[in-house]
Amino acid sequence: MKDILEPMMFPHNLVLYALLLACICYRKKGLWLLLAFYYLAGNSFVANQVRAWYGSYSAVYTLSAASNVVVLGCGGSQQTLPACAKARLQQLSALMPQGGSVIITTRYCRPYVDYLLSMPGNFAIDCFFGGDNTYKEFNSLAAKPELKPDYILTSDFHAWRVTQLTAHHGFSAKVVATSSQTFRRVNCGINCPVTVNLTNFDFYSKLMAEFASYSVFVLTRSWTDWYQPGSDL
Numbered sequence: 001m002k003d004i005l006e007p008m009m010f011p012h013n014l015v016l017y018a019l020l021l022a023c024i025c026y027r028k029k030g031l032w033l034l035l036a037f038y039y040l041a042g043n044s045f046v047a048n049q050v051r052a053w054y055g056s057y058s059a060v061y062t063l064s065a066a067s068n069v070v071v072l073g074c075g076g077s078q079q080t081l082p083a084c085a086k087a088r089l090q091q092l093s094a095l096m097p098q099g100g101s102v103i104i105t106t107r108y109c110r111p112y113v114d115y116l117l118s119m120p121g122n123f124a125i126d127c128f129f130g131g132d133n134t135y136k137e138f139n140s141l142a143a144k145p146e147l148k149p150d151y152i153l154t155s156d157f158h159a160w161r162v163t164q165l166t167a168h169h170g171f172s173a174k175v176v177a178t179s180s181q182t183f184r185r186v187n188c189g190i191n192c193p194v195t196v197n198l199t200n201f202d203f204y205s206k207l208m209a210e211f212a213s214y215s216v217f218v219l220t221r222s223w224t225d226w227y228q229p230g231s232d233l
Contacts, residue, residue, distance in 0.1 A: 012042065013195050041204055042196025044188040051185055054207065058159035058177030063151065065099045070149040070173070072137055072162070073106030073130065081111040087178040088153050093119040095176070103147055105130030105137045134158065135217055135227035138165045149173040156183050157206050161214045182206055 007013060019035045040046055063069065071092060074085040089112065092102065101124045104112045109127035116125060130137035134154075141147060149171060154162045156177040163175050186197050217227060 007191055007195050010195075012198050016042075016196050039196060042198070042200050043192070044186040044195070044197045044200060045192050047197070047200035047203055048185050048188060050207070051183055051203070054160060055156070055183070057163045058156060058175050061095070061151065061174055061176060063095045063097065063100060065097045066101075067096065067150045068101045068103070068148060069096060069151045069153055069176075070141060070147070071102060071104045071112070071153045072134060072158075073104065073112075074155070076106065076108050076111055078108050078110065081115050084155055084178075084180075085112060086115065087180075088155065089116050089119070091176070091178045092116070092153055093121050096121055096123065098122050100124070102126070103128075103149065105140060107132065131227075133227065134161065134165065138169055139228055141171075142169045151176050153178070156180050157210065161210045164214055 008017075016035075016038060019031065019038060023031045023035050069092060071088055074082055074088060076082045076085055085106075093116070096102070099122055102116065104116075104125070104127040106112055106127065107129045109129075113125055113127055116123060128140070130140035141149065150173055152162060152166060152171070152173045153176045156179050159175055159177040166173055166175060182199075182203060186199055221227060
């Protein structure tokens with residue numbers, strides 16, 4: 001009983017019920033629209049269905065020794081390696097057999113290369129600065145047809161956008177994604193239909209950021225050059 005009733009007393013669920021009460025009392029279309037948005041964006045059952053759909057854009061593959069894997073950059077500095085980069089390299093080491101070829105597209109190569117060399121596996125590693133965003137990295141890869149990646153490794157919340165860019169550039173590569181806490185499924189019990197969860201709003205904000213970013217790219221790629229690789233490439 002505690003697990004059923006306690007979530008209903010959380011502030012975000014009290015807001016849900018207050019909105020429902022206001023809709024019943026005032027019968028305004030705007031309030032009903034606000035209630036629908038708040039409920040659908042925060043409801044765990046709905047969000048978990050979206051998570052399942054979004055997760056279909058990445059999968060776990062069995063990499064062969066001859067695989068050519070591109071690891072997209074994830075920021076950092078000359079001395080530090082961010083957590084997202086460590087997660088990508090750790091998954092690469094777990095999936096890649098001995099002798100695979102790894103291409104890293106980042107500004108600061110040394111921390112990436114050192115971290116990968118410290119892990120098991122005899123990899124052939126190449127690293128170059130592909131650009132300061134994913135679009136420039138893909139244009140840099142397209143400018144190097146000899147690379148021909150078999151797999152492209154990124155974080156899970158970039159999987160959809162990376163899949164679209166892979167198809168846009170005509171690559172036959174498969175997208176491999178490292179998991180993040182943001183996209184883990186939220187437990188949904190018996191009270192799921194009548195509650196919301198704040199973590200779902202964070203999930204949707206990241207999802208919308210990905211869609212908005214790619215939409216801007218599609219709308220501007222024919223008449224701007226902001227996504228082109230740097231002149232040093």
